[in-house]
Amino acid sequence: MSSPSDHTRPPEPDDFEHRLAEKLKARQARQAKENAAPSGWATGMRYGSEFFGGVIAGTVIGLLADHFFGWSPFGLLAGVMLGFAAGALNIVRAVRSMQN
Amino acid sequence: MADTNPIKQFEIHPIADLSVGGLNLSFTNSSYFMVLAVGLTVGLLAVATSRAALVPGRAQSVAELLYEFIADMVRSSAGNDGLKFFPLVFTLFAFILMANMLGMFPYFPAPEFHGFTVTSHLIITVALAMLVMVIVMGYGLFKNGLKFFSIFFPSGVPVPLYLIVTPIEIISFLSRPISLSIRLFANMLAGHILLKVFAGFIVMLGATGGALAAVGILPLLMVIALTALEFLVAFLQAYVFAVLTCIYLNDALHPGAH
Numbered sequence: 001m002s003s004p005s006d007h008t009r010p011p012e013p014d015d016f017e018h019r020l021a022e023k024l025k026a027r028q029a030r031q032a033k034e035n036a037a038p039s040g041w042a043t044g045m046r047y048g049s050e051f052f053g054g055v056i057a058g059t060v061i062g063l064l065a066d067h068f069f070g071w072s073p074f075g076l077l078a079g080v081m082l083g084f085a086a087g088a089l090n091i092v093r094a095v096r097s098m099q100n
Numbered sequence: 101m102a103d104t105n106p107i108k109q110f111e112i113h114p115i116a117d118l119s120v121g122g123l124n125l126s127f128t129n130s131s132y133f134m135v136l137a138v139g140l141t142v143g144l145l146a147v148a149t150s151r152a153a154l155v156p157g158r159a160q161s162v163a164e165l166l167y168e169f170i171a172d173m174v175r176s177s178a179g180n181d182g183l184k185f186f187p188l189v190f191t192l193f194a195f196i197l198m199a200n201m202l203g204m205f206p207y208f209p210a211p212e213f214h215g216f217t218v219t220s221h222l223i224i225t226v227a228l229a230m231l232v233m234v235i236v237m238g239y240g241l242f243k244n245g246l247k248f249f250s251i252f253f254p255s256g257v258p259v260p261l262y263l264i265v266t267p268i269e270i271i272s273f274l275s276r277p278i279s280l281s282i283r284l285f286a287n288m289l290a291g292h293i294l295l296k297v298f299a300g301f302i303v304m305l306g307a308t309g310g311a312l313a314a315v316g317i318l319p320l321l322m323v324i325a326l327t328a329l330e331f332l333v334a335f336l337q338a339y340v341f342a343v344l345t346c347i348y349l350n351d352a353l354h355p356g357a358h
Contacts, residue, residue, distance in 0.1 A: 042336060045283055053279030058271045079271075085264075086271035090279065093272075097347070 050090035058083015104300030106293045110220055115211050132210055133218045137198040170342065177346040178353060185349050188235065192228065193342040200288065200334035220288040222281065229277035232345050240352035251355045280344055287337050291330045298323045
């Protein structure tokens, strides 16, 4: 039942599907925006701290090994290398978790 | 008149001096804001849930939203049996969020009217991260016994490589509290310094007078934009801390699942 001033046809199934598709598209766009990668600052901070944490932990362990076992300087050398590897591993894990 | 030192906001002033056996246990502005954060969280939630209705009012729906938000997060990243840690995660999230939000006040009804951000101090975030790691390790060992250590021995690795992989995994595990605490601390510190630096520009340009004073509108716009960004960061960092807590708890609950 359309009013006289209404020039469009009354709602039809096609029309409904059209509107539904539009709504769905808008919703998908919104979801894509919500799921989009966080801002560059946040991402950089995340990766930076992951890597930094790995190197710091490795260095501290190396220094402790030097201190307690008298391995100086090889504890620190090994610790920094392993810390570097751990930091890289942390980044890989962080990237993987952010992509999923 | 105006102090444009961007670091001054992080200074800790004792409010009530207290010394126990040579240890300085003064009640500081940091303690004040922590007590306030806990008090406000508990108070607001108590008020919001005091008159529980089937059709929630405004305050109650915010409280329910918060509950659902955290519960969904725990469920999706630590599974249904992770829900027994819901109180921990909710407390951490609420405390960090409230502390971050209280830090957004430039002036605050505190002694000397200084605003203060609790989470911009490394010692606080380290304490929170260590709390999480101690609980993860303690519960992991309690529940899984020695199987907990299987997270250090990823499956599908040739045996000789464990010589390298295991130390790396252990360091990676130990680096978690470090990166967890540094992320929160660095975000809050950097954001608040940035805010104060640009706010300082307004004062300095205004003090020069003349045409330069008109240029002061630019840093003002920047400060407005940064304030909005800081509110986002304040929420986001509380969320990230809570999510990572859930992910680490998942390791304790289901070791060897990754």
